Amino acid sequence: MTDANRLVILDRDGVINEDSDDYIKSPAEWIAITGSADAIARLNQAGYTVVVATNQSGVGRGYYDLATLDAIHTKMHHTVESAGGHIDGVFFCPHAPEDDCDCRKPRPGLLDQIRDYLGYPVTGAWLVGDSLRDLECGLARDCRPVLVRSGKGERTLARGLPTPLADIPVFDNLAAFAHHLTS
Template identity: 45%
Template sequence: MKLLILDRDGTLNRSRDDKVASPDEWEPMPGALEAVARLNHGGWRVVLATNQSGIGRGLFDMASLNAVHARMQRELAAVGGRVEAVFLCPHAPEDNCDCRKPRPGLFRQIGRRFGVPLAEVPAAGNTLRHVTAAAAAGCPAHLLLTGPLAGLASAEVQALPDLPSGTRVHADLAAFADWLLSQPAVSKNPA
């Protein structure tokens, strides 16, 4: 199974300082929906791992979040794409849970649910928090320069002290999709 884990805010849709609390506030990143569709058509199953502390902070409820994800799925479907599942941490930072990135709990949940070794599951997101969690869970980590690190040169990003070793850097989700789709297939059963 070719499984891929993406972050949501700043990777698939634009981040907002006041959180994405309703479907009207969800706005896709340029080219991101089409990138997911290309990945799906290339055989990749895409899941999201997202911190949603707005729930724990009382800024929105699960019904509102489900409505946001329903809009996301409709817009993906319109371009031929799909997100298989959304794994989320609803806790506030002070709850000190294992599922809030940069901790690896969400990634481990995904690995258990899909029954795949996380070393075979690339994970891409636009924050150090996401790639740190991915690397801690054993996923190959990919940093997208569409968030707080946008505008930095690749050498500047690679020099960040908190960047997990081996993290690959891509301009955005479309560039990551191009890279991933260009990789040779690995046979699980060598002859």
């Protein structure tokens, strides 16, 4: 597929799986949000490429290592596959905030990695997140940001969205977004 209009970029924590202010530090702590794996399968069946772009500063902070992160992502892949779907790529920033990297959202480095991996611009892709930094990252590369109320989404809404994001679509969760997009 070579059309960014058929690309959905998902944040991980709070969108696909339950979030935690204490970080998701093991596969046992990774718990899919009800309906999220089915939502990804529904998007796939409708012809969408689905990738994940996630900040994982727990690696940079020393809370877990890359092998553990890989095990968490393996569980995520298996969960989605058991629902009949697949994730075409997982892109993550392992850095702590003080590392000042270009891949930590809201900076768009992860989107540039996705562009390079897929071989086409991400302009016009859907970007689904639960935090302001997810949405700002999407705007930086002219994606179509979508906020979900799951995870930290309610907190994000309560703080108010800045003008460029004031009119973006808001859904209860990934399942509601996928239903809207594919109906």
